[in-house]
Amino acid sequence: MSVSEENAEREPVAYQVSAFLERRREQIAQRWADAALFRTVFTVSRDEAVEAGRAVAAALAAVAASGRLDDIRASGFEAVRDQLGRMAASRARTGTDPDGVANEVAALREPATELLRAEFAEPDAPEAHEAVLALTVLMGTLRLVVMETTVSAGEELIARQREQLHEVATPVIKLWESTVAVPLIGTLDSARSQVVMESLLDAIVAERARYAILDITGVPTVDSLVAQHLMKTVAAARLMGAECIVSGIRPAIAQTIVHLGIDLGTVLTRSSLADALAYALSQQGVEIAPLRAVGAAADAGTR
Amino acid sequence: MMQASRHAGPASLPIGSDADLAWVRQQVRQAAAELGFGLVQQTKLVTAASELARNTLVHGGGGHVQITPLDAGSSRGLRLAFVDTGPGIRDLDQALTDGYTSGGGLGLGLSGAKRLVQEFEVDSRPGEGTTVTVTAWATVVPPSRTVP
Numbered sequence: 001m002s003v004s005e006e007n008a009e010r011e012p013v014a015y016q017v018s019a020f021l022e023r024r025r026e027q028i029a030q031r032w033a034d035a036a037l038f039r040t041v042f043t044v045s046r047d048e049a050v051e052a053g054r055a056v057a058a059a060l061a062a063v064a065a066s067g068r069l070d071d072i073r074a075s076g077f078e079a080v081r082d083q084l085g086r087m088a089a090s091r092a093r094t095g096t097d098p099d100g101v102a103n104e105v106a107a108l109r110e111p112a113t114e115l116l117r118a119e120f121a122e123p124d125a126p127e128a129h130e131a132v133l134a135l136t137v138l139m140g141t142l143r144l145v146v147m148e149t150t151v152s153a154g155e156e157l158i159a160r161q162r163e164q165l166h167e168v169a170t171p172v173i174k175l176w177e178s179t180v181a182v183p184l185i186g187t188l189d190s191a192r193s194q195v196v197m198e199s200l201l202d203a204i205v206a207e208r209a210r211y212a213i214l215d216i217t218g219v220p221t222v223d224s225l226v227a228q229h230l231m232k233t234v235a236a237a238r239l240m241g242a243e244c245i246v247s248g249i250r251p252a253i254a255q256t257i258v259h260l261g262i263d264l265g266t267v268l269t270r271s272s273l274a275d276a277l278a279y280a281l282s283q284q285g286v287e288i289a290p291l292r293a294v295g296a297a298a299d300a301g302t303r
Numbered sequence: 304m305m306q307a308s309r310h311a312g313p314a315s316l317p318i319g320s321d322a323d324l325a326w327v328r329q330q331v332r333q334a335a336a337e338l339g340f341g342l343v344q345q346t347k348l349v350t351a352a353s354e355l356a357r358n359t360l361v362h363g364g365g366g367h368v369q370i371t372p373l374d375a376g377s378s379r380g381l382r383l384a385f386v387d388t389g390p391g392i393r394d395l396d397q398a399l400t401d402g403y404t405s406g407g408g409l410g411l412g413l414s415g416a417k418r419l420v421q422e423f424e425v426d427s428r429p430g431e432g433t434t435v436t437v438t439a440w441a442t443v444v445p446p447s448r449t450v451p
């Protein structure tokens with residue numbers, strides 16, 4: 001039969017797929033740019049999506065040329081592994097779960113196999129089927145490669161959340177009799193500021209504190225919501241009978257707060273935690289002085 | 304597309320959660336720093352971005368921000384476009400009034416952000432959504448005379 005003769009002459013199917021991916025790279029990239037995966041990651045410009053599609057198609061061509069259609073470690077993937085990882089991470093950030101990402105990658109197969117089928121004069125001929133099957137295997141491998149990066153992106157996300165949880169455990173420190181302080185570090189979002197307020201109020205009660213210091217040296221951004229949380233905390237502390245001092249407002253943040261139009265006029269502020277503590281102590285009649293001065297004072301007393 | 308540096312091409316970031324807001328602030332700060340914004344300028348722009356991104360999330364029901372570095376010869380800038388397909392702003396003058404809030408806020412986000420940047424533009428259609436675009440330019444700091 002002529003078919004088997006042709007079979008004998010034909011180059012391995014993996015090479016055919018590789019040649020097809022090279023030849024039709026542009027068309028494939030154009031179609032992928034409109035697929036959910038590329039469209040949702042590259043929202044700014046379609047050109048970027050096409051460019052990314054070209055890179056993936058080229059990588060697949062390299063993998064096919066090496067004949068390792070089902071090998072997720074094929075060196076051809078290296079060129080796009082990082083890019084695929086960033087794409088998967090970007091999908092994860094918008095809340096797409098790994099299954100969703102896998103489905104989006106799977107959806108890239110159809111546009112490619114459709115183009116491949118169109119290459120054959122007889123799309124139902126066995127060699128056409130064989131080529132499409134080979135490409136299907138390759139696309140399945142791509143999916144596994146992306147899944148692998150998705151899993152590590154997911155681990156990163158968990159690590160980030162764990163870090164945020166860690167931040168929530170804001171310690172309230174007793175600095176002196178009836179003086180407590182909270183050094184705030186990181187993002188002060190609504191959930192976290194609620195925790196801060198509660199633990200501070202608890203500490204005020206437990207320590208019978210009359211002075212509470214909120215140090216915001218470690219808070220990178222003070223916008224109107226953060227300011228509102230600070231003012232609420234100050235007001236609540238006041239109701240508990242404690243005076244609140246906000247310390248650590250850096251110069252850049254002070255300027256920004258003024259431009260925002262936030263009036264912290266009713267809030268007692270000090271530039272550093274040390275100044276805030278000195279203030280609280282002096283209000284309680286405690287003075288911090290160098291030892292020599294204390295000695296001098298003692299001398300004065302004996303005279 | 305004008306590109307100021309290899310790292311800082313245009314980028315689009317989703318705004319759908321508090322975690323996204325933190326990410327947006329971080330990315331804006333990094334982009335501004337790479338473009339040579341000073342600390343105060345960075346802080347102002349990041350704070351404006353925080354206000355506008357939160358409005359996108361809270362009032363607009365989520366959306367995205369497009370971050371575009373600008374290079375106009377001697378000066379470099381950063382353009383941020385906050386896009387949502389939410390309810391839109393019916394009365395822009397009112398929304399831009401210090402202290403006006405449709406719910407629970409300080410009502411200083413929109414007006415405050417406007418004061419923190421050099422260029423500010425709101426494009427809003429009731430029922431269709433809101434796009435707030437702001438631009439800040441890095442002021443060129445004259446070389447210090449006290450360089451060691």
Ligand SMILES: Nc1ncnc2c1ncn2[C@@H]1O[C@H](COP(=O)(O)OP(=O)(O)O)[C@@H](O)[C@H]1O
Pocket residue numbers: 354358359362363387389390391392398399403404405406407408409410411412413414415433
């Ligand atoms: N993206 C938006 N979509 C719809 N409405 C908005 C948007 N941004 C702002 N607004 C309206 O403008 C008002 C003022 O905004 P803002 O100054 O940020 O104050 P706040 O967020 O504290 O309410 C909001 O209360 C809201 O009604």
Ligand SMILES: [Mg+2]
Pocket residue numbers: 354357358408411412413
């Ligand atoms: Mg607001």
